[in-house]
Amino acid sequence: MEQELKGILNELKVIVFRLQNEDYGVEVNQVKSIERLEQITRVPKTPKFVKGVINLRGVVTPIIDLRGRLELEESPYTEDTRIIIVAVEDLEIGLIVDAANDVIDVPSSLIEPAPKVVGGVKATYLRGVAKLENRLLILLNLNKVLNLEEIQQLEELEG
Amino acid sequence: MEMNQYLDMFIEESKEHLQAINDHLLLLEKEPSNIATVNEIFRSAHTLKGMSATMGFEDMANLTHEMENVLDQVRNGKLVVQTNMMDLIFQCVDILESMVVSIVNGGNGQHDVSSVIKHLRAIVSGESNDQGEQTGEQELLTLPVSELALDEFERSVIKQSIESGFTVFSVKTMVRDDCVLKAARAYMVFDSLESCGEIIKSIPTVDELEEEKFDKTFEVFLITKKQKSEIEKVVLGVSEIETVFIEEISLKETNSGQTLQEIHTSEQPSQVLASGEDVEHKNTTFKKSSTGKTIRVDIERLDILMNLFSELVIDRGRLEELSKESGNGALIEAVEHMSRISGDLQNIILNMRMVPIEQVFNRFPRMVRDLAKELNKKMDLVIEGAETELDRTVIDEIGDPLVHILRNSLDHGLESLEERVKTGKSETGTVLLKAYHSGNHVFIEIKDDGKGINREKVLKKALEKGVINEQQAQILTDKEVYDLLFTSGFSTAEKVSDISGRGVGLDVVKTKIESLGGMVSVDSTPGKGTTFLIQLPLTLSIISAMLVQIEGEKYAVPLSSIIETAVFKREQIMRAHQQDVIDFRGRIVPLVSLRNIFHIPLQDDHEKSEISVVIVRKGDKMAGLVVDSFIGQQEIVLKSLGKYLVNVFAISGATILGNGQVALIIDCNTLIK
Numbered sequence: 001m002e003q004e005l006k007g008i009l010n011e012l013k014v015i016v017f018r019l020q021n022e023d024y025g026v027e028v029n030q031v032k033s034i035e036r037l038e039q040i041t042r043v044p045k046t047p048k049f050v051k052g053v054i055n056l057r058g059v060v061t062p063i064i065d066l067r068g069r070l071e072l073e074e075s076p077y078t079e080d081t082r083i084i085i086v087a088v089e090d091l092e093i094g095l096i097v098d099a100a101n102d103v104i105d106v107p108s109s110l111i112e113p114a115p116k117v118v119g120g121v122k123a124t125y126l127r128g129v130a131k132l133e134n135r136l137l138i139l140l141n142l143n144k145v146l147n148l149e150e151i152q153q154l155e156e157l158e159g
Numbered sequence: 160m161e162m163n164q165y166l167d168m169f170i171e172e173s174k175e176h177l178q179a180i181n182d183h184l185l186l187l188e189k190e191p192s193n194i195a196t197v198n199e200i201f202r203s204a205h206t207l208k209g210m211s212a213t214m215g216f217e218d219m220a221n222l223t224h225e226m227e228n229v230l231d232q233v234r235n236g237k238l239v240v241q242t243n244m245m246d247l248i249f250q251c252v253d254i255l256e257s258m259v260v261s262i263v264n265g266g267n268g269q270h271d272v273s274s275v276i277k278h279l280r281a282i283v284s285g286e287s288n289d290q291g292e293q294t295g296e297q298e299l300l301t302l303p304v305s306e307l308a309l310d311e312f313e314r315s316v317i318k319q320s321i322e323s324g325f326t327v328f329s330v331k332t333m334v335r336d337d338c339v340l341k342a343a344r345a346y347m348v349f350d351s352l353e354s355c356g357e358i359i360k361s362i363p364t365v366d367e368l369e370e371e372k373f374d375k376t377f378e379v380f381l382i383t384k385k386q387k388s389e390i391e392k393v394v395l396g397v398s399e400i401e402t403v404f405i406e407e408i409s410l411k412e413t414n415s416g417q418t419l420q421e422i423h424t425s426e427q428p429s430q431v432l433a434s435g436e437d438v439e440h441k442n443t444t445f446k447k448s449s450t451g452k453t454i455r456v457d458i459e460r461l462d463i464l465m466n467l468f469s470e471l472v473i474d475r476g477r478l479e480e481l482s483k484e485s486g487n488g489a490l491i492e493a494v495e496h497m498s499r500i501s502g503d504l505q506n507i508i509l510n511m512r513m514v515p516i517e518q519v520f521n522r523f524p525r526m527v528r529d530l531a532k533e534l535n536k537k538m539d540l541v542i543e544g545a546e547t548e549l550d551r552t553v554i555d556e557i558g559d560p561l562v563h564i565l566r567n568s569l570d571h572g573l574e575s576l577e578e579r580v581k582t583g584k585s586e587t588g589t590v591l592l593k594a595y596h597s598g599n600h601v602f603i604e605i606k607d608d609g610k611g612i613n614r615e616k617v618l619k620k621a622l623e624k625g626v627i628n629e630q631q632a633q634i635l636t637d638k639e640v641y642d643l644l645f646t647s648g649f650s651t652a653e654k655v656s657d658i659s660g661r662g663v664g665l666d667v668v669k670t671k672i673e674s675l676g677g678m679v680s681v682d683s684t685p686g687k688g689t690t691f692l693i694q695l696p697l698t699l700s701i702i703s704a705m706l707v708q709i710e711g712e713k714y715a716v717p718l719s720s721i722i723e724t725a726v727f728k729r730e731q732i733m734r735a736h737q738q739d740v741i742d743f744r745g746r747i748v749p750l751v752s753l754r755n756i757f758h759i760p761l762q763d764d765h766e767k768s769e770i771s772v773v774i775v776r777k778g779d780k781m782a783g784l785v786v787d788s789f790i791g792q793q794e795i796v797l798k799s800l801g802k803y804l805v806n807v808f809a810i811s812g813a814t815i816l817g818n819g820q821v822a823l824i825i826d827c828n829t830l831i832k
Binding site: 039041042043044045046050052053054055058059060061062090091092093146 | 469470473712756757758759798799800801802803804807808809810813815819820821822823
């Protein structure tokens with residue numbers, strides 16, 4: 001109830017990034033920093049979308065490919081590729097995205113529940129979509145995306 | 160409340176005092192006539208009362224006050240220690256502990272104490288008499304004061320020794336007035352006396368001596384075959400000793416009292432039966448002298464220090480690398496010097512985080528006492544090596560697994576009273592809890608003299624659970640059968656009791672210990688008993704490791720599991736059971752290709768004529784890890800992979816190398832089968 005009220009009154013500040021030609025957003029308070037792609041140390045025997053770990057100012061931080069995690073097609077990394085470091089509950093994880101370029105305010109009134117599949121991403125991973133003037137912004141539900149139990153299930157599937 | 164700033168201190172000290180009361184109560188239960196112990200308990204209770212009253216915890220103050228009344232009667236000889244009194248006081252301690260817990264959690268420490276207080280008052284007014292009191296009183300009356308220093312057991316030991324031709328001396332040593340390290344001198348005297356014979360008792364106790372809780376003299380009872388003059392020479396060989404006074408003890412039935420009285424010259428009885436005032440006075444002087452030597456440091460600060468130092472170690476690695484690359488002699492020299500200093504610093508910091516395992520062991524005597532009552536068994540817990548030090552992080556984690564194993568030994572290991580008598584054992588079972596250092600590890604042994612592990616029972620259970628099949632059951636060695644106990648979902652207790660066997664079994668213990676980088680194993684002799692052996696690393700934060708390279712990837716192998724590194728010719732590889740093996744000093748060692756296990760992408764394809772192998776071991780099993788090249792030995796800082804990546808196969812963590820890159824640490828235990 002309280003959250004809903006807050007939602008109506010407030011605007012949501014989101015970081016906008018690109019994945020496969022779609023604009024995605026995560027809440028700014030879940031984002032710790034945005035890093036350039038650097039050398040990633042591969043961790044063997046982990047799900048395919050786990051790219052490994054990096055040294056983030058003395059902290060060993062796991063990195064996942066967000067395309068892979070959302071079951072989109074993975075693509076080679078470019079000059080624009082960025083790592084968004086997010087903190088959800090007590091997890092700190094880096095997400096590899098195609099590009100990250102914007103911080104915008106989204107009026108909560110513009111956010112609608114997500115349809116079943118948007119841009120190939122299942123609705124369970126989404127918080128909703130926001131229809132802005134000239135584009136569609138897909139808001140991610142990071143808690144779901146980074147859910148450990150689900151990952152363990154995936155691991156078991158991959159065997 | 161302005162008292163808030165003292166709250167932490169209050170909690171810490173309350174815990175210490177409660178622990179002290181617990182310890183001394185257990186002692187008192189063993190030797191009920193020892194007034195010195197009662198004094199110790201009284202003092203702790205008194206301090207607790209004062210502290211809690213100041214902090215405004217009324218219930219706590221009331222309860223301790225009533226406890227004090229009972230204890231006061233005891234030390235003044237008006238009451239005698241009995242079982243029901245002990246139980247009641249133990250109950251009080253439990254309530255006090257729960258109050259402290261409540262205070263820690265932000266509560267006000269309130270607890271209904273009225274019924275306990277009523278019982279305590281009843282004891283003070285002498286309403287609950289039973290036969291124990293009478294016999295106790297008689298004992299008190301007939302025993303000469305000084306004999307309080309020796310209990311029944313010690314006297315019988317002395318008597319037996321004399322009968323078998325030994326001499327028993329009372330060695331009273333006085334250190335010089337200006338002696339600085341009294342405890343150290345006492346230790347040296349002990350050490351040298353121990354080379355002459357066996358020490359059966361000391362006044363004050365060894366613990367008190369170590370804590371310098373004595374004035375100038377201390378007394379030791381020594382069983383030996385040596386002459387008086389020889390012993391005198393040995394003791395005086397220790398420096399800063401003023402005088403030594405040696406008397407032979409001839410504990411004869413007829414004049415035992417007299418002999419002892421002669422030996423215990425004037426100050427001895429006063430020490431044993433010191434009035435409260437006197438003891439308290441001594442205590443304050445002791446406290447004064449110790450304040451200058453130690454300070455309390457918040458654990459968190461030590462953790463921060465450790466983290467900062469870890470960063471420094473990483474930079475040190477980087478600097479070493481850079482200086483070598485530059486080839487500048489002066490720079491290399493400076494960096495080497497810095498490395499040495501930071502090495503010393505590292506030792507000091509790691510040492511600062513070392514805590515005696517006593518902290519964990521402390522709570523066990525009480526637990527065993529309660530369990531014994533509950534299970535209706537008689538058991539003694541013998542603790543050895545409680546002073547063994549371990550890193551704080553390990554200490555924090557090791558408590559639960561130990562409780563589990565201990566409960567297991569008490570519940571399943573030790574037989575019931577009747578069974579023990581039937582098999583000709585003494586009624587009282589013994590569980591030995593022993594800690595000791597060895598190399599870079601600390602070992603903890605839990606040994607009971609119970610019925611041992613029943614091989615057939617374990618096999619039957621394992622077959623039932625489908626852990627093994629019939630064929631395997633035939634060929635497994637005893638040791639392998641015992642190890643089955645650690646498989647998940649395994650519990651041998653036929654009757655599920657409240658104490659252990661709650662489904663979660665020893666497999667949880669094993670997982671926990673392995674997550675600490677340790678190992679656990681079990682050995683057993685049917686009819687004689689069972690021994691659990693836990694091996695733990697000294698520290699978890701900085702370890703020595705060998706860096707190896709496979710293709711483009713670098714991995715660290717903890718030095719503690721490496722036996723040797725070696726280079727073999729390709730022709731030396733043999734095949735056995737579809738497995739590459741090599742002959743390493745006459746032993747057939749299986750080869751493990753890290754490239755295959757870790758699916759490391761190939762970079763150059765040509766096969767080299769030689770292979771580099773790191774020979775690692777787990778217990779008495781070995782394996783050879785095949786790598787491309789050895790980079791070198793280095794101190795590495797252990798970092799966890801985080802909560803997102805859990806249970807990664809064969810990887811125990813990560814570390815940051817000098818160039819800022821992350822390298823994974825290989826968990827050799829999982830690679831050896």
